[in-house]
Amino acid sequence: MTDHFDIKAPAPYAIGDEERAALAAAIDKEELTELALTLGNIPSPSRHEAAASKFVYDWLESEGFDARTCGATPERQNVIGEYGGNGDGANLLYTAHLDTESPTYEPVLDSARYRPETLKNREWLECWLEDGKLYGYPIANDRGPMSCFLIAAKALKKSGFDLAGKLYLTACPGEIGPEPIEERQGVEFLGKDIGAHYLFHHGGVAPDYAIAAEGCDFGLTWLGCGYAVFRIRLYGQGMFTPILETPENILEHPNPIYRLGPILDALHEWGRAYPERHRYECEGGISIPKTQIDSIKAGIPHSFGAGTEVVSIYLEAGLTVKQKAADLQHELTQILRGFDLDGFDIEPMVVRHGFEADAAEVAPLVAAVDSSTRLTRGHPLERANPVYSSMWRDHNVFNMHRIPAVTTGMMRWRPTPDDLAESALIYALTALAICGRAEKQRAGTYKPVYGDKPF
Numbered sequence: 001m002t003d004h005f006d007i008k009a010p011a012p013y014a015i016g017d018e019e020r021a022a023l024a025a026a027i028d029k030e031e032l033t034e035l036a037l038t039l040g041n042i043p044s045p046s047r048h049e050a051a052a053s054k055f056v057y058d059w060l061e062s063e064g065f066d067a068r069t070c071g072a073t074p075e076r077q078n079v080i081g082e083y084g085g086n087g088d089g090a091n092l093l094y095t096a097h098l099d100t101e102s103p104t105y106e107p108v109l110d111s112a113r114y115r116p117e118t119l120k121n122r123e124w125l126e127c128w129l130e131d132g133k134l135y136g137y138p139i140a141n142d143r144g145p146m147s148c149f150l151i152a153a154k155a156l157k158k159s160g161f162d163l164a165g166k167l168y169l170t171a172c173p174g175e176i177g178p179e180p181i182e183e184r185q186g187v188e189f190l191g192k193d194i195g196a197h198y199l200f201h202h203g204g205v206a207p208d209y210a211i212a213a214e215g216c217d218f219g220l221t222w223l224g225c226g227y228a229v230f231r232i233r234l235y236g237q238g239m240f241t242p243i244l245e246t247p248e249n250i251l252e253h254p255n256p257i258y259r260l261g262p263i264l265d266a267l268h269e270w271g272r273a274y275p276e277r278h279r280y281e282c283e284g285g286i287s288i289p290k291t292q293i294d295s296i297k298a299g300i301p302h303s304f305g306a307g308t309e310v311v312s313i314y315l316e317a318g319l320t321v322k323q324k325a326a327d328l329q330h331e332l333t334q335i336l337r338g339f340d341l342d343g344f345d346i347e348p349m350v351v352r353h354g355f356e357a358d359a360a361e362v363a364p365l366v367a368a369v370d371s372s373t374r375l376t377r378g379h380p381l382e383r384a385n386p387v388y389s390s391m392w393r394d395h396n397v398f399n400m401h402r403i404p405a406v407t408t409g410m411m412r413w414r415p416t417p418d419d420l421a422e423s424a425l426i427y428a429l430t431a432l433a434i435c436g437r438a439e440k441q442r443a444g445t446y447k448p449v450y451g452d453k454p455f
Helices: 017-026 029-040 050-062 107-111 137-158 196-202 256-277 325-336 359-377 395-400 417-435 438-443
Strands: 066-073 076-084 092-097 128-130 133-135 166-172 209-213 226-235 280-282 285-287 291-298 310-319 344-352 405-408
Touching (some): 017 137, 017 359, 017 417, 029 050, 029 133, 029 137, 029 417, 050 076, 050 137, 066 196, 076 137, 076 196, 092 137, 092 196, 092 417, 133 137, 137 166, 209 359, 209 395, 209 417, 310 325, 395 405
Parallel strands (some): 209 405
Antiparallel strands (some): 066 076, 128 133, 226 310, 280 285, 291 310
16 A cells, blocks of 8 residues: 555545645745744643633634634633635534643652653743754644644635635644543543543534644544553552561562562563554554553552552553454453462553544545645645554544544644645645635636535
């Protein structure tokens, strides 16, 4: 299978050099870079997206777009902007997330996960332009792509392209996380459920197609992995240290912490084979799920003297569109049954399955992005690197609900201002190819490129 897409259906509306020239002229690269830096420099770790959310809302209002918010909590609002909808074109939704991966900034938690020097990394919360490249995790993930589609919409408006279909511009909290696990429960610890999920159900949007704007190195995929986090608990027997008789066989030690060695070895060997065993490839991309242990919890450090009776392993594994959590639970159970243990249990703490678009239904959207890429970059659209179809992105939310969706966008790592400008132009041209021009429909001079239906 080649890296280029076999375009099997045209985009709803034709675009060409005239539209490319008009939109390119309307995209101010310096303005776009400044927007990305300004938005990226608003601290917005998961659970603290309010300031970034307000900035996007205010920007949409100031630029003359219809804007509103919706959210499960006042502090974590989704933002929705609208443009067009004045004809019979299809509706397109762009989405990007407001939160960025970062430490929790809770000292006790962060000290258990990060080295001190890692916590001092300025890229967690800061963005800057240096030697022609943009630095900072917030721009890479995901406020750079968000800025691109905001400026794309401004360019459409500035160029006088009145869209027939409706264009939704959405910014969501919680794509990074967190997830409610054990004692950290409730709305405060929700992630994906209050972002694009909440937006889809309660945000007043009705897209025909959706694009998760994320760094894909200008590739595209309509696949997305899910994931599961399993808690594996090993049980043993508390034993007062002065009376402990240390056994020769580590698996016979009463303290289950000692049994971790051979069990971790077994999980490691299983994890090495996991990616290729569950690899999934189709025209829309390649998913290669990975697995690793994220955390181990056991005992009470300040209450010592008798070891512990419980140790918990928290194992994360990617799930392709062909897997379900039960498959993973069966595999892990089989591994643990290979040891002579006092007892164990395996329970999923978090489950999110992977999804993919229907190839035929997503074809017009792929054709639109392909045409836009050819006009902007001079070559066909390529399938995204498998890493981008082996993780969760919010196009999963829309594919889950039968809205054909893809993820595509600029260079993920160290993008340049030119990368941002090219991505904005691709987003603007794609919107025009999907939504169509209302003014030409009214004049009777602009028709879909196939059939009598607008999409």
